[in-house]
Amino acid sequence: MGTNGDIPTLIVLVLGDSSVGKTSFVHTVCHDQPLSSPPPVTVGCHIEIKLYERRDRHQNPNLFFIEFHDVGGSIQHKNSRSSMFYDEFHGIILVSDLTSRQSYDNLKEWLYEVIRYRSRQKLPTEFTPEVLQNFDIPLLLVHTKFNESNGTSLLNNSKSSNMTNNHSFSSSSLLPNYNRKTTLANFLNCDEIFIDCYSNKRFSIDTPNVAKLNSFFEKMIKKASVEPVEQLPQFDWFASENHYIH
Amino acid sequence: MSLLIDTIILIISEIVFFIGGYVFFVRQLSENYGVRNQIVILSFAVTFALSCMMFELIIFEILAVLELTSRYLHWLVGLYSMLFLLVFLIPFYIAYLLLNTIKIVRDFRLVLFFTLIAWCFYLYTFWKLGNPFPISNRHEFFSIEQCVSRVGIIGVTAMAILSGFGAVNCPYTYMTYFIKAVSDKDISDAQKRLKQVMEIVALKKKRIVTIEHENSLRAMASSFNSNNPWNYFRRTWNTCLTLQLTNQITSSYSNISLIKQDILTYEEIYSQLYNDFVDLQNIQQRIEYSKTFKGKYFHVLGHFFSLYCIWKIFISFINIIFNRVGKVDPVTKGIDLTIHYFNFEFDVQFYSQYISFILIGIIVVTSIRGLLITLTKFFYFISSSRSSNVIFLCLAQLMGMYFISSVLLIRMNMPAQYRQIISQGFGDLQFNFYHRWFDCIFLLSALFSIGILYLHYRSSQQSISLYDKNFEKIYA
Numbered sequence: 201m202g203t204n205g206d207i208p209t210l211i212v213l214v215l216g217d218s219s220v221g222k223t224s225f226v227h228t229v230c231h232d233q234p235l236s237s238p239p240p241v242t243v244g245c246h247i248e249i250k251l252y253e254r255r256d257r258h259q260n261p262n263l264f265f266i267e268f269h270d271v272g273g274s275i276q277h278k279n280s281r282s283s284m285f286y287d288e289f290h291g292i293i294l295v296s297d298l299t300s301r302q303s304y305d306n307l308k309e310w311l312y313e314v315i316r317y318r319s320r321q322k323l324p325t326e327f328t329p330e331v332l333q334n335f336d337i338p339l340l341l342v343h344t345k346f347n348e349s350n351g352t353s354l355l356n357n358s359k360s361s362n363m364t365n366n367h368s369f370s371s372s373s374l375l376p377n378y379n380r381k382t383t384l385a386n387f388l389n390c391d392e393i394f395i396d397c398y399s400n401k402r403f404s405i406d407t408p409n410v411a412k413l414n415s416f417f418e419k420m421i422k423k424a425s426v427e428p429v430e431q432l433p434q435f436d437w438f439a440s441e442n443h444y445i446h
Numbered sequence: 447m448s449l450l451i452d453t454i455i456l457i458i459s460e461i462v463f464f465i466g467g468y469v470f471f472v473r474q475l476s477e478n479y480g481v482r483n484q485i486v487i488l489s490f491a492v493t494f495a496l497s498c499m500m501f502e503l504i505i506f507e508i509l510a511v512l513e514l515t516s517r518y519l520h521w522l523v524g525l526y527s528m529l530f531l532l533v534f535l536i537p538f539y540i541a542y543l544l545l546n547t548i549k550i551v552r553d554f555r556l557v558l559f560f561t562l563i564a565w566c567f568y569l570y571t572f573w574k575l576g577n578p579f580p581i582s583n584r585h586e587f588f589s590i591e592q593c594v595s596r597v598g599i600i601g602v603t604a605m606a607i608l609s610g611f612g613a614v615n616c617p618y619t620y621m622t623y624f625i626k627a628v629s630d631k632d633i634s635d636a637q638k639r640l641k642q643v644m645e646i647v648a649l650k651k652k653r654i655v656t657i658e659h660e661n662s663l664r665a666m667a668s669s670f671n672s673n674n675p676w677n678y679f680r681r682t683w684n685t686c687l688t689l690q691l692t693n694q695i696t697s698s699y700s701n702i703s704l705i706k707q708d709i710l711t712y713e714e715i716y717s718q719l720y721n722d723f724v725d726l727q728n729i730q731q732r733i734e735y736s737k738t739f740k741g742k743y744f745h746v747l748g749h750f751f752s753l754y755c756i757w758k759i760f761i762s763f764i765n766i767i768f769n770r771v772g773k774v775d776p777v778t779k780g781i782d783l784t785i786h787y788f789n790f791e792f793d794v795q796f797y798s799q800y801i802s803f804i805l806i807g808i809i810v811v812t813s814i815r816g817l818l819i820t821l822t823k824f825f826y827f828i829s830s831s832r833s834s835n836v837i838f839l840c841l842a843q844l845m846g847m848y849f850i851s852s853v854l855l856i857r858m859n860m861p862a863q864y865r866q867i868i869s870q871g872f873g874d875l876q877f878n879f880y881h882r883w884f885d886c887i888f889l890l891s892a893l894f895s896i897g898i899l900y901l902h903y904r905s906s907q908q909s910i911s912l913y914d915k916n917f918e919k920i921y922a
Contacts, residue, residue, distance in 0.1 A: 207652075207656075209652075243717045243720055244640070244717060244720035245644065247647055247651060248651065249648065249651040249654075249655045250655070251655045251656070251659050267648055267652075277724055279731070280720075280724045283637065284637060284723075
């Protein structure tokens with residue numbers, strides 16, 4: 201982890217197709233309020249900083265800078281992206297658009313682009329599940345534009361495909377909606393967030409999403425820190441904005 | 447009977463072109479943008495197929511393949527349907543889609559009504575467009591000549607603008623990578639610069655976040671203290687504290703706004719540097735590509751093509767100054783020259799047919815290919831996922847007008863005995879005017895693009911010097 205003074209920095213890559221809402225999402229998370237209008241197309245990489253506070257066992261606040269690298273997704277810049285932005289990061293957020301099925305299908309390709317660059321070997325151009333075996337960087341899926349679509353259309357396809365998935369939900373499940381996951385989230389074994397970045401609700405009171413984001417940050421901190429961090433009990437239904445350990 | 451055979455042959459070739467246009471559209475253009483609207487795809491493919499049919503008929507005219515009357519008939523059929531598409535159908539659908547996306551009225555019939563009004567307005571401007579030009583000698587309304595003349599004006603303008611820009615851009619890009627060799631060190635330097643700017647921006651944003659965090663902590667602390675109202679001494683002490691606090695907060699706010707301005711400057715420098723970096727990488731890739739066999743071939747071709755572009759600009763300049771519009775096509779002129787200077791005796795009729803066939807064939811194929819590539823690049827440049835339907839329809843319209851006007855201009859390159867089909871099919875148009883107009887707009891567009899390229903070059907130089915200046919300021 202890099203340090204600025206005495207506050208360590210963690211870098212998060214935000215990837216996704218062009219115009220899915222990465223810049224809006226990062227702005228909402230960092231500044232707690234939506235942008236006034238959709239931002240222009242990101243050229244290169246847009247950086248936003250969030251100060252994340254966690255309290256350890258002695259109630260001492262532990263501050264971390266979370267640096268979001270929001271990488272522009274346009275196709276012309278495909279070749280220049282890798283060597284610039286994929287060198288150093290501690291976590292990846294994959295963003296897709298609920299109104300476009302194509303952007304959800306391309307998430308695998310984004311992840312694969314990063315893996316191919318990092319492994320520095322000649323990997324085949326088709327995505328296969330084996331490449332994920334050595335990959336243990338924390339991931340988070342974000343699906344934007346929740347209000348404009350019938351948001352659960354991606355969940356209806358969770359029965360399909362030949363990927364190994366460890367979910368036992370069938371289409372007649374009685375569990376509430378937010379516990380069902382899309383196929384990709386089950387495949388990658390990570391959390392996902394459904395969000396509308398332009399709603400008037402503040403992000404910090406949107407408790408289930410905040411809890412998932414915070415557990416993602418915790419995973420990154422645990423992985424990145426040199427000394428072992430004590431195990432935080434993951435209680436989803438006791439979620440609050442800062443983790444208090446007694 | 448022969449008419450039937452000819453018709454069948456032409457219909458088969460039509461279907462081939464239609465499938466080609468459809469496949470091109472689906473693969474190249476709409477691969478990443480998910481256009482599902484069948485009418486858009488159909489109109490694009492139909493326009494493409496009709497244009498190719500017109501070119502095919504010209505080639506058949508030169509080779510004298512089919513019956514004369516059947517060729518003429520199919521020419522008229524193709525022309526009328528093309529005009530119907532370009533003047534009536536596509537603009538109507540564009541207006542309909544635009545009004546749909548604006549979402550003012552919900553009712554389907556009201557939308558159609560407004561579309562009709564917009565379309566009549568479009569027809570009116572289309573009509574008025576042709577009045578100031580000395581196009582045709584006839585003064586009747588609603589004839590084919592009027593339609594074709596106006597479509598020709600728009601198409602010739604578009605063609606000249608594109609050619610002008612291409613003629614300047616091509617030698618410039620070849621020159622930059624003839625002269626400037628991009629080494630690995632250049633690219634790693636550019637990368638280092640970019641990373642440094644990124645770090646500076648990140649540092650400043652962290653500073654802002656820290657200041658805001660401290661402010662909120664202080665605000666929380668002060669709100670705890672001000673809950674004791676009855677101790678006068680403590681109250682004055684608290685007022686002093688809050689005064690000091692407000693001073694600190696206001697000074698930190700002005701700090702924050704200063705820092706935010708700094709960040710904006712750096713982000714501008716960053717995007718310019720990033721664009722340059724992408725350009726450098728493209729040049730390096732092209733240099734690597736040119737080391738392969740296919741690359742060497744294109745490299746040599748590039749030399750010739752640049753010379754041709756420069757010659758073309760020069761010739762159009764001469765044409766305008768000396769008010770010269772050629773009457774004789776280059777094939778006949780070339781043959782005359784060889785007969786005069788080299789004293790060869792050969793059958794003029796026979797050879798001129800084949801030579802002009804080859805020449806026209808090359809021109810047709812390169813112009814179709816060039817247009818499709820330009821359309822693809824242009825589309826990637828301006829596309830957005832919201833309005834891609836409208837953009838596709840505009841591209842289809844542009845393509846149709848471009849092909850009609852290239853048929854008009856190609857007449858110049860053909861020997862007199864083959865011009866008949868075009869002259870008869872298009873009616874009585876002042877063809878010379880079109881050539882003059884093309885030369886004017888071509889020259890203007892070439893000058894304009896020279897200006898733009900020069901500004902682009904200057905601004906990239908400026909951003910590097912700006913970066914150096916700011917960089918020294920930080921570390922000084």
